[in-house]
Amino acid sequence: MSFITSYCHLTNKSCFVNGQLIAARDTDSQDSWLKQLYKEQEIVYPKFYKMDTLSQTGFILTELLKKANSNIINAYQDDEIALLFANRFSSVDSDVRFKRSYQEQASPSPALFVYTLPNIVLGELAIYNKWYGENMFAVLPKFAADFYINYVEILLSTGSGASLCGWLDIADEKIDAFLFFVEKEGKGNQFNIESLQKLAGLI
Amino acid sequence: MIYIGAEEIISPLGVTADQNFRAMVNNQSGISLVADAGLNKTPVHLSKITDLQFEHPFDSLLEKVLISLSEKIDSDIITSDRTILLISSTKGAIENIIGDQFGRSVAFIKERFSLRHQPVVISNACISGVLAINAGANFISAGLYDHAIVIGCDLVSDFVLYGFQSLFAISEKPCLPFDSERNGITLGEACSAVLVSNSPSVFREAPLRLLKGTSANDANHISGPSRTGEGLFRSVKKTMEINGISDQDIDFISAHGTATVYNDEMESIAFDRLSLTHVPLNSFKGYFGHTLGAAGVIETAVSIQMIRNDILLKSLGFQQKGTSVTLNIIEENKPSELKTILKTASGFGGGNASLIIQKL
Incomplete structure (x- = not known):
């Protein structure tokens, strides 16, 4: 038996941690929504500004989970947290921008190209947090609770102590992101299909 | 199994x-x-x-x-x-x-x-x-x-x-994977x-045994290989340990070998840290180029064919040592009975993965 010990959601308007609204977008701000959230985090990581929306989203939500659940920082060895992420459209946002750079500007941008892989967000999380664990990024037609349930159980039974999971659907500037942290021990939401679907907002 | x-x-x-x-x-x-x-x-x-x-x-x-x-x-x-x-x-x-x-x-x-x-x-x-x-x-x-x-x-x-x-x-x-003149993919x-x-x-034709494989991130850079080969080292070490495989058991390594200056150097450092520099090794990129998402599958498939055919295939494009650590790069095709082979991969996002296949 494992537990979802913390989770968070991000849409274009709001950000929730463990179901509680923690921030709402200031539509009058000059800053992008992700930049607004970044500024509230009290961290200084200039590399954030180089990241694409997919990586920025994964980064911000991971920081929020770390604040909500100190186990993510304290309870595990550097290779014990597995990263299991998925989405529907891979790195489409960066793909479109990169394609524009060579089709319209005749100058392919290497800074955009390096973000045209969906797993780059996992690399960004690993670099910032010094995590050397297992990584996997899958592309699925929709959020599939059973995919996470099945593969996290595999990861937790083969050496990983916990799993940071994410569904990062980002396309046409629409953000629908859900991150959750699964541990072998804990309390609250049991890690099963029903509770995962419920927390994801599907039922 | x-x-x-x-x-x-x-x-x-x-x-x-x-x-x-x-x-x-x-x-x-x-x-x-x-x-x-x-x-x-x-x-x-x-x-x-x-x-x-x-x-x-x-x-x-x-x-x-x-x-x-x-x-x-x-x-x-x-x-x-x-x-x-x-x-x-x-x-x-x-x-x-x-x-x-x-x-x-x-x-x-x-x-x-x-x-x-x-x-x-x-x-x-x-x-x-x-x-x-x-x-x-x-x-x-x-x-x-x-x-x-x-x-x-x-x-x-x-x-x-x-x-x-x-x-x-x-x-x-x-x-030119692992060669001194290599300059990209x-x-x-x-x-x-x-x-x-x-x-x-x-299986219509006898299969081989697939041992449990692992992955590990470098936690270093999104598009540049680690200078210490940390993620590759960790992944291969884990894969060998959980399967009880020692450096003496491995008969061949199908390395990633993209032929960029830094990737191949990184791999040589990782294999040195793993005490695997004596093992015959190649990169298949000289035959197929870098096929990205297909690479791990096609290179595993060819490795299986090598076991079936009892032959070590040379690392096409390699002529002269081009990494700081000397590896046992295969320079000519040669008949060889292969029992246990290691396949590795490394990539953007800091990912590294490894698997082991054995003849039954």
Whole structure:
């Protein structure tokens, strides 16, 4: 038996941690929504500004989970947290921008190209947090609770102590992101299909 | 026990694993100079399938390889409720579709072959193939499925070629993995498939044993290899330890060997830290170029063929030591009985993955 010990959601308007609204977008701000959230985090990581929306989203939500659940920082060895992420459209946002750079500007941008892989967000999380664990990024037609349930159980039974999971659907500037942290021990939401679907907002 | 076999390969060297392997034994490469292919119509060396005249080449390659694979296994495996299809790819049909670059292809294959479960696309840059094979074995070990079909496929596209050109990562000459003159990758396109199963009897030709593999991140840089080879070191160490395999047990390493200056150097450092520098090693990139998401699958398929044919294939393009650590790079094809082989991969996003295959 494992537990979802913390989770968070991000849409274009709001950000929730463990179901509680923690921030709402200031539509009058000059800053992008992700930049607004970044500024509230009290961290200084200039590399954030180089990241694409997919990586920025994964980064911000991971920081929020770390604040909500100190186990993510304290309870595990550097290779014990597995990263299991998925989405529907891979790195489409960066793909479109990169394609524009060579089709319209005749100058392919290497800074955009390096973000045209969906797993780059996992690399960004690993670099910032010094995590050397297992990584996997899958592309699925929709959020599939059973995919996470099945593969996290595999990861937790083969050496990983916990799993940071994410569904990062980002396309046409629409953000629908859900991150959750699964541990072998804990309390609250049991890690099963029903509770995962419920927390994801599907039922 | 988990088994692997029924390997198939579609590449510029042929449309079956057998054709590909015979071409490789004869030192043929799929790489050639393609006029106008590069940015500003410059000529570029590519390993390109020249007769790929389909409306949807990505879908057609998946279909073709699955038909070939189906002829090497029990006929009811593909449609079985106990089978999952894993597709390893970085960019799918990006040349045709920007956005949902996998959706149509996956739906087409699911429908075309009456697959019972939703296929899963594993998109982890250049480690996708090794990761997908490992994931297949994990699904089976956990009792979720009995069989996993793993297909690795990526095409050469303007998108990817221009991207690597913008990074100055494309070799002017055909790529030269581990050589002192190496100066970048050569892109390739290919589609390769294997079956992973808990049943040896479903394979028409005897399978091999697939041991549990692992992955590890470098936690270093999103597009640059680690200077210490940390992630590759950790992944291979874990894979060897959990399987009780020592450095003396490994007969051959199919390295990643992209032929960039930093990648190959990183690998040499990791293999040194693992006490594996004595093991015969090659990179298959000189034959197929770098096929990205297909690489882990096609290189595992060729490694299986090497075991079946008792031969070590040379590292095509290698002439002179080009890494700070001396590796035992295979310079000529030679007959050799191979029992245990290690396959590794490293890629953008800091990913590293490894697996071990043994002759039964």
